[in-house]
Amino acid sequence: MFLLSIFGLFLIGCSPQIKTLANGKQLDTRLAGVWTGSEKDHQIDGLFKSWEMKRMDDGTYTINFKFTQGKMTDSTQEEGEWWTENGKYYEFHDYDGKTDVYSYTFLDPKRVKFKSEKIAIGMENSEYEFIDTKTGNAKKETASKKDGSSYENAIKIGSIPEEYQYVRANCTGCILKSQSLSVNKGRFYDIIMVTKPDGSTKSYYFDITSFYGKGF
Incomplete structure (x- = not known):
């Protein structure tokens, strides 16, 4: 009976838990969190x-990569949107406007195996597979932490007029x-420099990756 109870809990943890967003897209909320x-x-x-x-459970994501090849190391950050549909995982990238598609299988509640079905970048291995391990819950950064003072604290916007509105305010x-215009770690930024009433200058960094080069 004890073993059956444990098995039952495992099945519950590995069963889809669907959340529908306001835009109609669905999330398998088991995938939310830090992986x-x-x-x-x-x-x-x-x-x-x-x-x-x-x-995040609102359908957005942030991913930090670290790369090592020989003695060379590098890092980058990507942001975008994610959702699930018919057992597939979709990952939209803000920086290039493309969407990767994966099939996914939960090995247990904290490990999920992904297999690529459509990805934007080329791979040495055509059957790209990997396993994500859950390490915690994800908390979305509040807008107040982004003051536009640097690339790391750049303010994400959806149009150029928003830049001027922010500066005026x-x-x-x-x-x-x-x-x-500046490019940093694969993302596009507008940097506005202003002269303050006391004669000093200040720069504001705006992340325009979501619409740059897309006809907006």
Whole structure:
């Protein structure tokens, strides 16, 4: 009886738990949370890649990658949206507007195996598979933590007018000095420099990846 109870709990933990968002997309909420994983040689021969994925229960995600190849190391961050449909996992990337598609299988409540069906980047191995392990619950950063003071604290926007609205609301009496486009770790930024009433300057960083180059 005890073994049957344990088996029953396992089945409950591995059964789909669906949440429908306001936009109609569905989430298998078992995938929400903080997940880690790694792989070697799949993307590029000799490349070791590890990651920490934060999937929010509102359908957004942030993933931090670390790459090692020989003595070279690098890191990058991606953001986007995720959802599930008919047993498939969909991952939309803000930086290129493309969506990867995976089939997925829960090995247990804290481990899930993904197998690629459609991915944007080329791979050495056409059958790209990996396992994510859950390490905790994900908490979405509040907008107040993003003050536009650097790339790391850049403010995500959906249009250029939002940049000026933010600057006017947060820098009274400031005058536009310059505006420039910048690319950092695969993401696109508008950097607005203003002159403050006291003569000093201040720069605001805006993340425009979601719409840059898409005709907006």
